[in-house]
Amino acid sequence: MVTQPARPAPDTSRRSERSRRAIYEAALSLVAETGYPKTTIEGIAARAGVGKQTIYRWWGSKADVLLEAFLDLGEQAAEAAGHTPDPLPDTGDLAADLKAVLRATVDELLDPRFEAPARALTAEGVVNEPLGREFVAKLLEPQLQLYVDRLRSAQRAGQLRPGIDPRIALELFVSPLAQRWLQYTGPISYDYTDTLVDYALYGLAPR
Amino acid sequence: MVTQPARPAPDTSRRSERSRRAIYEAALSLVAETGYPKTTIEGIAARAGVGKQTIYRWWGSKADVLLEAFLDLGEQAAEAAGHTPDPLPDTGDLAADLKAVLRATVDELLDPRFEAPARALTAEGVVNEPLGREFVAKLLEPQLQLYVDRLRSAQRAGQLRPGIDPRIALELFVSPLAQRWLQYTGPISYDYTDTLVDYALYGLAPR
Amino acid sequence: MVTQPARPAPDTSRRSERSRRAIYEAALSLVAETGYPKTTIEGIAARAGVGKQTIYRWWGSKADVLLEAFLDLGEQAAEAAGHTPDPLPDTGDLAADLKAVLRATVDELLDPRFEAPARALTAEGVVNEPLGREFVAKLLEPQLQLYVDRLRSAQRAGQLRPGIDPRIALELFVSPLAQRWLQYTGPISYDYTDTLVDYALYGLAPR
Amino acid sequence: MVTQPARPAPDTSRRSERSRRAIYEAALSLVAETGYPKTTIEGIAARAGVGKQTIYRWWGSKADVLLEAFLDLGEQAAEAAGHTPDPLPDTGDLAADLKAVLRATVDELLDPRFEAPARALTAEGVVNEPLGREFVAKLLEPQLQLYVDRLRSAQRAGQLRPGIDPRIALELFVSPLAQRWLQYTGPISYDYTDTLVDYALYGLAPR
DNA sequence: GGTTAATCGAGACGGTACGTCAGGTCTTAAC
DNA sequence: GTTAAGACCTGACGTACCGTCTCGATTAACC
Numbered sequence: 053m054v055t056q057p058a059r060p061a062p063d064t065s066r067r068s069e070r071s072r073r074a075i076y077e078a079a080l081s082l083v084a085e086t087g088y089p090k091t092t093i094e095g096i097a098a099r100a101g102v103g104k105q106t107i108y109r110w111w112g113s114k115a116d117v118l119l120e121a122f123l124d125l126g127e128q129a130a131e132a133a134g135h136t137p138d139p140l141p142d143t144g145d146l147a148a149d150l151k152a153v154l155r156a157t158v159d160e161l162l163d164p165r166f167e168a169p170a171r172a173l174t175a176e177g178v179v180n181e182p183l184g185r186e187f188v189a190k191l192l193e194p195q196l197q198l199y200v201d202r203l204r205s206a207q208r209a210g211q212l213r214p215g216i217d218p219r220i221a222l223e224l225f226v227s228p229l230a231q232r233w234l235q236y237t238g239p240i241s242y243d244y245t246d247t248l249v250d251y252a253l254y255g256l257a258p259r
Numbered sequence: 260m261v262t263q264p265a266r267p268a269p270d271t272s273r274r275s276e277r278s279r280r281a282i283y284e285a286a287l288s289l290v291a292e293t294g295y296p297k298t299t300i301e302g303i304a305a306r307a308g309v310g311k312q313t314i315y316r317w318w319g320s321k322a323d324v325l326l327e328a329f330l331d332l333g334e335q336a337a338e339a340a341g342h343t344p345d346p347l348p349d350t351g352d353l354a355a356d357l358k359a360v361l362r363a364t365v366d367e368l369l370d371p372r373f374e375a376p377a378r379a380l381t382a383e384g385v386v387n388e389p390l391g392r393e394f395v396a397k398l399l400e401p402q403l404q405l406y407v408d409r410l411r412s413a414q415r416a417g418q419l420r421p422g423i424d425p426r427i428a429l430e431l432f433v434s435p436l437a438q439r440w441l442q443y444t445g446p447i448s449y450d451y452t453d454t455l456v457d458y459a460l461y462g463l464a465p466r
Numbered sequence: 467m468v469t470q471p472a473r474p475a476p477d478t479s480r481r482s483e484r485s486r487r488a489i490y491e492a493a494l495s496l497v498a499e500t501g502y503p504k505t506t507i508e509g510i511a512a513r514a515g516v517g518k519q520t521i522y523r524w525w526g527s528k529a530d531v532l533l534e535a536f537l538d539l540g541e542q543a544a545e546a547a548g549h550t551p552d553p554l555p556d557t558g559d560l561a562a563d564l565k566a567v568l569r570a571t572v573d574e575l576l577d578p579r580f581e582a583p584a585r586a587l588t589a590e591g592v593v594n595e596p597l598g599r600e601f602v603a604k605l606l607e608p609q610l611q612l613y614v615d616r617l618r619s620a621q622r623a624g625q626l627r628p629g630i631d632p633r634i635a636l637e638l639f640v641s642p643l644a645q646r647w648l649q650y651t652g653p654i655s656y657d658y659t660d661t662l663v664d665y666a667l668y669g670l671a672p673r
Numbered sequence: 674m675v676t677q678p679a680r681p682a683p684d685t686s687r688r689s690e691r692s693r694r695a696i697y698e699a700a701l702s703l704v705a706e707t708g709y710p711k712t713t714i715e716g717i718a719a720r721a722g723v724g725k726q727t728i729y730r731w732w733g734s735k736a737d738v739l740l741e742a743f744l745d746l747g748e749q750a751a752e753a754a755g756h757t758p759d760p761l762p763d764t765g766d767l768a769a770d771l772k773a774v775l776r777a778t779v780d781e782l783l784d785p786r787f788e789a790p791a792r793a794l795t796a797e798g799v800v801n802e803p804l805g806r807e808f809v810a811k812l813l814e815p816q817l818q819l820y821v822d823r824l825r826s827a828q829r830a831g832q833l834r835p836g837i838d839p840r841i842a843l844e845l846f847v848s849p850l851a852q853r854w855l856q857y858t859g860p861i862s863y864d865y866t867d868t869l870v871d872y873a874l875y876g877l878a879p880r
Numbered sequence: 881g882g883t884t885a886a887t888c889g890a891g892a893c894g895g896t897a898c899g900t901c902a903g904g905t906c907t908t909a910a911c
Numbered sequence: 912g913t914t915a916a917g918a919c920c921t922g923a924c925g926t927a928c929c930g931t932c933t934c935g936a937t938t939a940a941c942c
Binding site for chain 1: 294295296353378379381382383384385386388391392394395399400403417418419420423424426427428430431433434435437438439441442443444445451454455458459460461462463464465466
């Protein structure tokens with residue numbers, strides 16, 4: 053939890069599942085429609101057909117609500133897709149596997165249903181450290197771990213120099229994509245991510 | 260300009276320089292002290308000893324004020340340091356030069372006077388595309404251009420493969436640092452940036 | 467009601483009686499102390515220890531607030547004095563009765579607690595017809611009706627010409643006093659009101 | 674003058690007659706169109722094509738401007754009509770003369786060009802004693818003096834009891850009309866004013 | 881007729897209050 | 912005991928005017 057309410061924790065067992073779901077949906081749709089700053093707790097409560105207090109009872113802030121709603125969105129997607137986050141593909145060809153995964157990421161980043169809340173939460177996290185850390189821990193880091201796993205496998209297969217730290221290595225192609233998406237520092241395309249993988253694997257200096 | 264006020268543009272020649280400076284200082288100090296969301300236009304006006312309307316006359320939003328204040332901060336620093344943004348060092352050793360510059364960047368990112376407004380503006384830009392683009396165009400891109408210049412020079416010197424696109428290449432070491440700083444995805448240190456340069460220049464795959 | 471707010475009427479049953487009373491008192495005291503134009507809604511809210519919105523929720527304007535406060539003042543006085551507005555005295559001597567009542571009115575007009583809000587509301591009503599009409603209907607006309615009743619009684623007793631319209635007749639002594647008070651067209655005294663009654667009852671022309 | 678500005682009196686000889694007239698017209702038309710409270714000094718200046726300071730240089734308040742504008746209106750009307758305020762007609766029949774004059778007053782009170790500023794100034798005067806007194810001294814009292822003169826003439830002709838004070842007597846028919854107009858306490862008509870004259874001259878009590 | 885000083889139109893300035901919106905707390909009635 | 916509803920106090924929003932001030936540019940009085 054980002055915010056630990058000091059008040060006596062309400063009784064979770066009596067919580068209305070109906071309200072919880074309605075709040076998630078209201079929060080996500082409002083952020084998508086009007087943007088994060090114009091999304092208000094009152095607005096979420098109204099659209100969800102819920103009293104304001106019901107939100108304040110269970111969450112500490114607008115950011116908290118949205119974070120949980122977004123996590124829930126991911127869990128629902130995972131459930132639909134077979135419940136466990138799939139590991140990265142491992143065909144033996146590291147470059148090809150990375151390019152494929154990054155191309156999928158490009159698609160996701162440009163999906164409007166994903167983009168609005170993801171941007172909103174990232175922005176909030178930049179300026180609100182606890183939320184930022186929670187966002188990373190619950191959402192980003194698990195994803196990055198999949199890259200770490202794939203890179204380690206590549207290391208065992210001799211496709212990656214043994215001394216390389218996979219946690220840092222992955223940033224060479226993930227972070228540039230993230231920055232372009234977040235900060236509008238450049239266009240995002242399959243070509244671009246393919247190039248990133250090539251540069252990162254084979255280096256910039258002449259061989 | 261991020262915001263084009265529809266009303267007839269006020270007369271710039273009669274603008275109070277005193278007020279402008281006071282507003283910059285108030286905005287920067289308030290953001291540093293209380294954070295961006297708790298910084299209000301009323302607060303800036305009060306601390307600057309200025310009427311609210313004087314802010315609304317010249318800027319369209321809190322973000323606009325802070326962006327200009329931050330740009331001004333940079334210009335003042337540049338002026339103090341001899342007026343032109345220095346090109347990156349070019350000792351002939353590309354790796355060493357990049358490591359030195361990134362170490363300096365690390366220092367800057369951790370300087371509290373810089374950090375608060377930079378985070379605030381970046382966060383706002385993530386969620387507010389016009390402002391984000393202006394932030395990049397006026398602040399980030401000029402910095403990145405220096406890397407492009409240095410990398411081209413390295414290309415001419417045969418220290419960089421000829422086919423490499425410098426604008427993409429620089430992201431291999433700049434973006435990871437940016438992401439760690441922005442999203443708290445990992446610690447920032449000289450070691451880390453040195454490693455980034457090594458990985459990027461010599462690649463991850465066995466040579 | 468002077469102002470019918472278009473928005474959904476708030477729930478009267480949950481209204482805070484405490485706030486309502488505090489607002490009345492604040493409004494009356496501020497008008498008495500600083501005058502009507504310098505009395506602001508913000509000032510009333512602050513002195514009443516109330517949010518501005520609580521005022522805007524229940525009233526449409528400063529004038530509305532003051533009118534209700536003033537009506538309430540009258541009701542409270544009436545309650546203290548036995549709840550029904552006393553009819554005018556009827557000793558059988560019309561001239562004496564009218565003189566006595568007008569002398570009491572003179573005293574009231576010069577009472578500072580009454581004067582400030584009464585002037586303020588009258589002035590507002592001169593320029594704001596709906597409020598003026600409501601002021602008259604709720605405050606002035608009930609008072610004048612007492613004169614009508616007394617004059618009718620005098621008519622039955624043969625002390626007033628039968629053809630006389632009491633509603634007009636009463637204006638002969640009431641309006642001059644009102645005008646002197648409102649417009650500073652002349653001094654106000656017992657002598658003056660006594661004279662008015664004499665002139666009005668017995669006429670200006672030689673008998 | 675209602676307000677004596679403490680600052681060094683500006684040089685009257687260099688005053689712009691053009692601006693003065695334009696300000697009068699702007700003030701009167703704005704009050705007629707939008708009402709006194711919504712009439713602002715900025716609005717008057719804008720419509721008059723005049724700097725705000727030009728108003729503040731010569732007048733102390735919105736009320737001052739309007740009062741002078743209204744006085745000027747009267748002077749212009751007087752000038753057009755032969756320059757001296759005509760005395761009341763004196764045909765020898767007091768009742769008829771008074772009825773005629775009051776009928777003319779009824780017409781004037783209902784003339785929209787006159788009504789808006791007259792109401793505005795009266796209302797302001799109710800709540801702003803100095804302005805009220807000036808309004809009376811410069812506008813109302815001169816008019817009432819004409820009644821005094823006519824009543825004295827009637828006294829000499831034996832049509833009015835000798836002991837009657839004309840200054841008070843006139844109020845018996847003037848004040849009721851004034852109150853009905855100002856406070857909406859009743860309709861205004863020729864019948865009504867005729868009745869007032871009859872009641873006042875011949876009294877209410879049986880003869 | 882040229883000089884000069886005050887007035888002029890304009891409008892930026894530091895302020896105050898406006899009326900609105902949302903935040904977060906609290907109370908009430910229904911379930 | 913949680914819920915929907917919503918009144919409450921608080922405080923920021925962005926706007927409108929206030930009355931003061933500073934600018935050139937007239938413009939009228941005086942030399």
